[in-house]
Amino acid sequence: MAPDIQRQLVVFDFDWSMADQDTDRWxxxxxxxxxxxxMKSLKDDVQWTDLVAQSLEELHSRxxxxxxxxxxxxxxxxxxxxxxxxxNLKNAASPITTFFCLSNANSVFISTILESKGLxxxxxxxxxxxxxxxxxxxxxxxxxxDPTGPQHLCKVGCSPNMCKGEELEAFLARxxxxxxxxxxxxxxxxxxxxxxxxxxxxxxxxxxFRGLERRIAQEGEKEGLKCEVRYWAGAWEVExxxxxxxxxxxxxxxxxxxxxxxxxxxxxxx
Numbered sequence: 410m411a412p413d414i415q416r417q418l419v420v421f422d423f424d425w426s427m428a429d430q431d432t433d434r435w436x437x438x439x440x441x442x443x444x445x446x447x448m449k450s451l452k453d454d455v456q457w458t459d460l461v462a463q464s465l466e467e468l469h470s471r472x473x474x475x476x477x478x479x480x481x482x483x484x485x486x487x488x489x490x491x492x493x494x495x496x497n498l499k500n501a502a503s504p505i506t507t508f509f510c511l512s513n514a515n516s517v518f519i520s521t522i523l524e525s526k527g528l529x530x531x532x533x534x535x536x537x538x539x540x541x542x543x544x545x546x547x548x549x550x551x552x553x554x555d556p557t558g559p560q561h562l563c564k565v566g567c568s569p570n571m572c573k574g575e576e577l578e579a580f581l582a583r584x585x586x587x588x589x590x591x592x593x594x595x596x597x598x599x600x601x602x603x604x605x606x607x608x609x610x611x612x613x614x615x616x617x618f619r620g621l622e623r624r625i626a627q628e629g630e631k632e633g634l635k636c637e638v639r640y641w642a643g644a645w646e647v648e649x650x651x652x653x654x655x656x657x658x659x660x661x662x663x664x665x666x667x668x669x670x671x672x673x674x675x676x677x678x679x
Contacts, residue, residue: 417504418588420577420603422595423512423519423537426616427495429486429644432518433461439481440473458513458538458570462550469547478548482518483525488644492526497648499531504589508532509580511573513599515540515550533584536576565602565632574602593636594647595621601628607636614650617642 424431437445444464451460468478498506510532512519517540523529540550552570554561561572581587591611593604598620604613615621617640625638641647 414504414589416507416588417590417592418507418509418581418584419498420509420511420591420593420595421495422593422597422600423510423514425596425619426594426600427487427491427510428522429488429491432482432485432514432522433457435485436478436481436518437464437468440477441468441471444468456552456556456569458515458550458552458568461515465548465550469545475542475546475548478517479521482521485522487522487526490648491644492528494644494648495528495531507584507588510535510537511576511580511603512537513568513571513573513597514538517541517548517550534580536571536580538570563602565605567599567602572602573599574606577603577606591636597621598624601625601632604636605632605634609635609637611636612639613637614639614641614647616640 421427424433434445434448437448444467448460448464455463495508499508508531510519510523512535515538516535519535519537520529523532523535536553538550538553540548543549554570556569560569561567561575563572563574565574567573589610591607592614593600593607593611594614594616595604596616596619600613600615600621601624604621604625607613613621613625613636615625615638622640625634629638639650641650
């Protein structure tokens with residue numbers, strides 16, 4: 410670690426980055442697989458956050474309760490190595506690390522899972538789509554950016570409900586002075602926009618075989634990507650890498666190589 414890194418920011422996407430599943434799909438795969446399959450057929454015609462909200466209403470109409478949803482979230486795959494990685498980094502004496510969650514999931518899904526893992530208090534902010542349970546038990550979800558109001562100005566391909574690049578810049582403006590280093594942990598195509606806002610001393614930990622890796626390979630040089638790129642496939646690599654690339658010690662000079670695998674990305678998984 411460079412000696413001048415005293416304060417760092419670690420930004421986590423949630424689905425398939427911090428967690429080992431996609432929250433939107435997991436809920437329906439467990440509680441109503443036929444709704445999950447209907448979502449697949451509608452995803453090209455209905456904005457994704459709106460489609461999840463619509464599907465949650467149908468789930469509620471079938472008698473599924475708040476407890477059903479919360480219990481399903483608590484059993485969603487979340488690697489213990491990722492829990493250790495976050496906890497150990499937060500507890501390290503140096504550098505001082507701030508955690509920020511930036512996700513296209515929703516506030517109920519994320520907070521329920523983080524609470525179950527003992528990580529909810531680690532994060533300075535969680536920026537995502539707002540959701541809340543109504544007295545009837547319906548989980549009401551809406552886009553972070555109201556479709557009837559001013560829209561974001563992203564030209565890189567962020568979804569209509571949120572520009573992650575604008576959200577990262579807004580967070581940094583709220584939390585001055587500037588961090589010595591930013592580390593972004595992501596996997597999806599919509600994580601490309603925020604990493605374009607990062608500096609040469611910053612780092613992206615990109616999960617293998619997903620949309621972000623593809624966009625970095627195809628568009629990174631053209632779009633002027635400045636930050637260092639490290640690749641990982643399993644949470645244990647993030648945990649083991651803490652002492653080298655994220656925490657104290659020298660960074661690895663060579664990424665692990667993996668066999669070719671078909672790319673997957675939210676929201677285009679089968």
